[in-house]
Amino acid sequence: DAGVIQSPRHEVTEMGQEVTLRCKPISGHNSLFWYRQTMMRGLELLIYFNNNVPIDDSGMPEDRFSAKMPNASFSTLKIQPSEPRDSAVYFCASSYDRVRFFGPGTRLTVL
Amino acid sequence: DQQVKQNSPSLSVQEGRISILNCDYTNSMFDYFLWYKKYPAEGPTFLISISSIKDKNEDGRFTVFLNKSAKHLSLHIVPSQPGDSAVYFCAASGGRTGANNLFFGTGTRLTVIP
Numbered sequence: 509d510a511g512v513i514q515s516p517r518h519e520v521t522e523m524g525q526e527v528t529l530r531c532k533p534i535s536g537h538n539s540l541f542w543y544r545q546t547m548m549r550g551l552e553l554l555i556y557f558n559n560n561v562p563i564d565d566s567g568m569p570e571d572r573f574s575a576k577m578p579n580a581s582f583s584t585l586k587i588q589p590s591e592p593r594d595s596a597v598y599f600c601a602s603s604y605d606r607v608r609f610f611g612p613g614t615r616l617t618v619l
Numbered sequence: 620d621q622q623v624k625q626n627s628p629s630l631s632v633q634e635g636r637i638s639i640l641n642c643d644y645t646n647s648m649f650d651y652f653l654w655y656k657k658y659p660a661e662g663p664t665f666l667i668s669i670s671s672i673k674d675k676n677e678d679g680r681f682t683v684f685l686n687k688s689a690k691h692l693s694l695h696i697v698p699s700q701p702g703d704s705a706v707y708f709c710a711a712s713g714g715r716t717g718a719n720n721l722f723f724g725t726g727t728r729l730t731v732i733p
Contacts, residue, residue: 610662
């Protein structure tokens, strides 16, 4: 298996623009997680899905953030409009038990 | 409030010697603990885990020890190799927070000197 796949790997955008991050989980995994890593807060959970259904989105910082999982093999995290403080590395992870497997991350820079 | 703490931000060890990375947690309900390794520009990679019913789990050069009474776990790497140089995160889950809520420490940067 190729592992968790994320795209793009790097994204540079201007403040106010819409940003969409994509994730393909490992086949057979039934849970998917979106994390954000910053120097100040470390790794923080934004939202997770179980069997494509959002279970806990309490970590989503604001209404500007939204996530979807239309099927078992694809998820998106959207930021609209983006702000400079959203600059971070965003990780997607998937699991079928208590071990989480992470993708390589998307480094987002909002100018 | 940080429920999982790694108080040493960095550690340097000579190649061939033992590396010991430490982690403390505050929630006595946690019942599953994991260690992840992270290289720059990559996602965290799962290394080893331990359930609270055990006090030791070993996988090759990596051993995790759990001391429930002290709410402390440690990762031992023996012998340390230059390729082990990375940031190591411990994580914990369980109890009322649920199995899906995984709490991470802030990481310890290990440098293995050749």
